[in-house]
Amino acid sequence: MNLLHRLRPAVWPLVVGLALVVLSHPVSAETIAGLLGGSARRPLSSARLIELGSHHLALAGTGLALVGSLGVGLGILATRRSASGLRSGIDTTAAIMQAVPPVVVVALALPVLGFGAPPTLLALVAYGIMPTLRGTVGAIEAVSSEAQEAGIAIGLTPRQILTKIELPLAGAGILDALRVALVLSIATAAVGALAGASTLGTPIVAGLQNQNLVPMLQGAGATAALAFVGDALMLAIAGLLRR
Amino acid sequence: MSVSAGRMNGPGRRILRHVWPVAAIGCAVVGIASALPLFHIAANRLVVGTPVSAAAAFGVPGLSVCGSCLLGSAFLGFGRSRPSALAALAAFSTALVLFAAGLGTAASDLVAGQPPAARARLATGAWLGLMVLCGSVAVSIGRTHIRGVGWLTLISLLAVFSVLYRSGGFDGLSLAVEYRARAESVHAALWQHVVLSFAAVALATVSCVSLYAWRPGRGAIEIVINGLQVVPAVALLGGLVSLTSGLLSVIPSLRAAGLSALGPGPAILAVAVYLLLPFWRGLQGALRASDPSILAAARAMGLTRRQSLLRIRLPLGTPILIGALRVASVQSIGLATLGALVGAGGLGGIVFEGMAQFAPDLILLGAVPVIGLSLLVERGLSLLEGRARQRWHG
Numbered sequence: 155m156n157l158l159h160r161l162r163p164a165v166w167p168l169v170v171g172l173a174l175v176v177l178s179h180p181v182s183a184e185t186i187a188g189l190l191g192g193s194a195r196r197p198l199s200s201a202r203l204i205e206l207g208s209h210h211l212a213l214a215g216t217g218l219a220l221v222g223s224l225g226v227g228l229g230i231l232a233t234r235r236s237a238s239g240l241r242s243g244i245d246t247t248a249a250i251m252q253a254v255p256p257v258v259v260v261a262l263a264l265p266v267l268g269f270g271a272p273p274t275l276l277a278l279v280a281y282g283i284m285p286t287l288r289g290t291v292g293a294i295e296a297v298s299s300e301a302q303e304a305g306i307a308i309g310l311t312p313r314q315i316l317t318k319i320e321l322p323l324a325g326a327g328i329l330d331a332l333r334v335a336l337v338l339s340i341a342t343a344a345v346g347a348l349a350g351a352s353t354l355g356t357p358i359v360a361g362l363q364n365q366n367l368v369p370m371l372q373g374a375g376a377t378a379a380l381a382f383v384g385d386a387l388m389l390a391i392a393g394l395l396r397r
Numbered sequence: 398m399s400v401s402a403g404r405m406n407g408p409g410r411r412i413l414r415h416v417w418p419v420a421a422i423g424c425a426v427v428g429i430a431s432a433l434p435l436f437h438i439a440a441n442r443l444v445v446g447t448p449v450s451a452a453a454a455f456g457v458p459g460l461s462v463c464g465s466c467l468l469g470s471a472f473l474g475f476g477r478s479r480p481s482a483l484a485a486l487a488a489f490s491t492a493l494v495l496f497a498a499g500l501g502t503a504a505s506d507l508v509a510g511q512p513p514a515a516r517a518r519l520a521t522g523a524w525l526g527l528m529v530l531c532g533s534v535a536v537s538i539g540r541t542h543i544r545g546v547g548w549l550t551l552i553s554l555l556a557v558f559s560v561l562y563r564s565g566g567f568d569g570l571s572l573a574v575e576y577r578a579r580a581e582s583v584h585a586a587l588w589q590h591v592v593l594s595f596a597a598v599a600l601a602t603v604s605c606v607s608l609y610a611w612r613p614g615r616g617a618i619e620i621v622i623n624g625l626q627v628v629p630a631v632a633l634l635g636g637l638v639s640l641t642s643g644l645l646s647v648i649p650s651l652r653a654a655g656l657s658a659l660g661p662g663p664a665i666l667a668v669a670v671y672l673l674l675p676f677w678r679g680l681q682g683a684l685r686a687s688d689p690s691i692l693a694a695a696r697a698m699g700l701t702r703r704q705s706l707l708r709i710r711l712p713l714g715t716p717i718l719i720g721a722l723r724v725a726s727v728q729s730i731g732l733a734t735l736g737a738l739v740g741a742g743g744l745g746g747i748v749f750e751g752m753a754q755f756a757p758d759l760i761l762l763g764a765v766p767v768i769g770l771s772l773l774v775e776r777g778l779s780l781l782e783g784r785a786r787q788r789w790h791g
């Protein structure tokens with residue numbers, strides 16, 4: 155009962171995600187297109203969808219790993235007492251980097267890094283790192299100063315205060331930041347299709363260019379499904395770790 | 398033990414604090430001057446070309462740029478006072494103008510005597526240098542702690558650059574060549590982009606307010622708005638277009654009613670969907686911003702609920718509402734770039750055309766205004782937010 159209660163927030167995203175998986179299956183996508191009187195052009199096979207999906211997941215996963223380690227690591231550094239002056243700088247940098255949308259990063263990196271995964275990965279990191287860093291800083295700063303002072307009073311070293319007090323108490327907030335980063339990564343990996351990365355965005359972009367509705371619907375469904383399932387997964391982890 | 402170690406670190410740390418701006422900017426100057434290319438000279442607008450180093454492009458006059466950079470960083474590092482911050486600002490602004498003008502002159506020299514299709518394109522060193530200089534100018538502005546100095550600097554730098562551009566100082570740069578060839582379409586795209594983003598913000602504002610007014614459904618609406626945020630933008634656009642065009646082929650009479658699967662309509666709708674969440678949170682935060690005791694006092698004075706909403710709750714929530722508008726507007730400008738995928742035009746169209754042709758200058762021609770527009774809106778609205786906070790919260 156307790157376990158179910160902890161997993162409750164993850165239920166709706168999971169249900170929506172699974173429904174979208176069903177929607178993107180070739181048979182159902184074709185049926186919907188048929189109902190809407192769409193053209194009878196061949197849908198993407200399940201094998202192709204799974205192939206694109208695994209590429210998408212690999213790209214978004216690599217990006218999330220980079221964003222997570224850099225963002226959380228820098229966030230921990232920025233909240234150390236010696237770096238207290240950096241706080242406003244971080245906020246300004248975050249605001250500026252947020253002003254450069256992922257499409258624009260992908261486009262700007264294209265001439266330098268070439269087609270495919272590298273510009274997408276750069277966009278993933280550039281767009282994901284500041285929200286993660288900001289979320290981490292916010293979560294650690296929200297830890298009450300009483301808890302930290304209690305740690306100092308019982309003779310913990312700064313490192314122990316970090317690992318035994320600050321990180322456990324800030325864990326929920328950091329996980330929330332990582333959940334946002336995951337959703338951003340999946341969305342940005344889809345944008346990467348514009349730079350020729352082979353992801354679930356590829357059938358959408360191709361479909362928009364040649365008015366091929368069925369693969370477009372499948373790609374859109376599968377991309378959204380991936381985002382919802384990832385969201386559900388992170389919510390479930392957060393629920394299980396909650397104390 | 399650790400306390401005494403900290404004390405011993407004191408003077409060292411203070412010296413470090415003085416030295417690090419000088420060291421950081423010195424490293425950037427040396428790195429750009431020695432290792433990174435300032436230009437790529439290309440035979441035409443589609444190839445990457447061969448790199449040109451800073452020494453080859455600038456020669457001895459480049460030292461004046463380095464000199465003013467280091468002077469500025471010294472003022473920034475060793476002085477804490479307002480005059481030294483202003484001196485740093487002057488030094489960095491001079492360095493920025495000298496650097497930009499030098500880039501323009503060097504580009505003209507590099508393409509002189511080459512075939513007309515040849516392009517001198519700014520390379521990593523130049524971009525990095527411009528970014529470092531702009532960042533240093535911004536830091537110096539922050540150090541002066543004088544209100545309005547930032548806007549003053551921005552306006553005067555823009556004035557200097559536009560005079561330089563008018564007098565042909567940047568004519569050799571590939572970006573200027575590309576711009577001159579397409580000025581009309583860039584202006585049209587910029588205007589379209591502004592209209593698209595503004596329409597999305599307006600649509601989201603209206604729908605958010607009317608959804609919020611429906612009290613019984615608030616919980617469900619909030620879940621839906623949060624859920625929509627998870628849908629990737631490309632997927633939303635794709636899904637929207639495929640479903641609308643399917644619908645149109647079933648009920649063709651809708652087409653006569655103005656519904657269309659491609660164009661600005663679906664783009665504005667898709668962008669507005671993502672703006673619902675910032676507005677929703679802003680509205681929630683703004684209405685909760687006023688102290689319950691103030692509201693109780695208002696009730697005691699005989700204000701009706703409507704009066705209390707209009708005279709107390711909304712004014713007190715104004716800074717939060719402006720903050721929401723700021724977040725939503727920046728998102729809107731960014732997302733509107735994707736609108737070009739469904740034929741909505743805007744600056745995204747130029748970016749995508751550049752990507753399709755693999756023409757770096759064309760990509761920049763679309764990307765730079767997007768970034769500039771979002772930065773301008775972000776700074777402007779956060780200034781307004783600060784003013785409103787001061788006005789209502791002292």
